[in-house]
Amino acid sequence: MDKDDQPERTVTKPQARVVDPPPDSEATLIRPPPAPKPPASPAPRKDSGNQLPVGTFLGEFEITELIGEGGFGIVYLARDHSLQRRVALKEYMPSALAARTGPLEVSVKAERYAETFDAGLKSFVNEARLLASFDHPSLVKVYRFWEANGTAYMVMPYYEGVTLKQKLKEMGAPPNEAWLLDLLGPLTEALLVIHADQCYHRDIAPDNVMLLKGTGRPLLLDFGAARRVIGDMTQALTVILKPGYAPVEQYAEVPGMKQGPWTDVYALAAVVYYAIVGKTPPPSVGRLMNDNYEPLSQLAQGRYSPKFTAAIDRALIVKPEERTQSIEELRHDLGLDTMAPAPRPAPAPAPARPAPAATAAAAAPSAPAKKGAMVAVAGLVALVLAGGVGYALLGRDAPAPAPGAAAPAPPAPEPASAAVATAPPPAPVAEPAPPPPPPAAIEARFDPLQDFERVAAGQSADFGVEAATAKPQFRIDRDYLSFTVKSTREGHLYVFLHGSDGVLVQVFPNAASRNNKLRAGQTITLPPPQSSWAMKASGPAGTDHFIAIVSAYPRDFGAIGLKVQDGFGMASAEAVAEAARAQGGAAPLFLGKPVCSGDCVDRYGAALFSSQQIP
Missing domain, CATH: 3.30.200.20 (Phosphorylase Kinase; domain 1)
Incomplete structure (x- = not known):
């Protein structure tokens, strides 16, 4: 990539202290x-x-x-x-x-x-x-x-818990109606979400439902798409179907027997039947010729309400066109569409109602940036960034590169899509301005680390990017940071750093290394050997978080609001939060936007990595 051999100069940039993620x-x-x-x-x-x-x-x-x-x-x-x-x-x-x-x-x-x-x-x-x-x-x-x-x-x-099949075995007796409704509430809500996108689970069974440790909340596991496709191509139905839970339309796609929401309705009702009776309904294929299904309204009479057993019996009708047609209908039949969302106690032997807690944030939010002063070094460059200094960047004093495709030093901010993260940090810094929404609220919700993660989660399937530091720990005032990046496809490389004091830096490309083209399969070491810029650990002790992005097209990151100082794009937490507030979009802020013409397809890969600074 860049092979500058100009003399070293010194610049400073931010770093992060250790941030313990919340539970x-x-x-x-x-x-x-x-x-x-x-x-x-x-x-x-x-x-x-x-x-x-x-x-x-x-x-x-x-x-x-x-x-x-x-x-x-x-x-x-x-x-x-x-x-x-x-x-x-x-x-x-x-x-x-x-x-x-x-x-x-x-x-x-x-x-x-x-x-x-x-x-x-x-x-x-x-x-x-x-x-x-x-x-x-x-x-x-x-x-x-x-x-x-x-x-x-x-x-x-990493989920911890037991499967529904294990839980039912441990209970030793059929669960009561309240416990089953508490189970079906979250599961049917989840199915509503996927059915809205015409996506169907098609493998609901007691061993594909997990009850999470601590909350007991049910979790749908293993959609098994690859298994179904391979089973279909090899005609290995025994591999892809669970007799007793699979409705008849899953055995063959014939006119009048297409798969749809009613397919998951049948399987979910079969799970309830198994929980109450201790065995599955008869295999659906056999029921077409001789339906020996024993209605739950008879087998469980007196132990469950007639409304409940009738809803399960209707959902288990063997002919798809006569069966409950949707999860909405099943919820209505069960009375779930009128139930309050608040948790209800479940009588013994059922455990307490699972609490549908949202996924916790992956990392604690950054603290506000501290104030500092600019200090001249060697008469040529300066310690910059008002805040905790994590690395002394040794580079050459150079004007900011023009915001072009291959020389992407950050241009002035311009509108682009952004993401507002969902995990609010404690004790946000209040802004005096009264109009809603106050900037402080936006800053409290935006977490650059979550934004990094969203970028990585949305990368293209045909890109594979790996990045890592030369070693996991660097000694302050002694070691120089070095890291490698590799991509399975060629593209343009961008590397951002987030410090725990809230300052963000575009590490690469920069004024000293503008050529950011990466060849397919190439492993690049940054800073390049014998480069005119280097990164010396300078504290405070803690962890730096990086994201490396390899994009098929050059990218414009102007919306982040990075300001060029001594050749490096930098921004405080306040500036980035303000950029997120101004954008208010659905795309991650640190994804930027591709610089291309026409109907180009945006393709990129990304890797997250970190390094720790120690005394």
């Missing part, structure tokens, strides 16, 4: 500093089969434990070193079609499997994209997904 109701977060990073491609253990060994890094995610392995994927417990939390990382691995052929690489076992493998891979990615777009506390949230190494990955919160 997360869905993902247990890790607060200790990250452990030293092992080699990027560790050799797999001989006895690990298709599993990646503990210690493997996939971008900023370090595998720490195997959670489970099925016929279509492997789920790992991993440490997210960028946001310092535990996550679940799912790898697409259909073991009947493919195997691991290198430290990370996955390949089909034979060419005749390639078409089926690729179809499953596409469905895996599409499922991840859908889940990332949904937002409901009873739906699995996807933080990030990408393709690499011949396969694909998705990163989710």
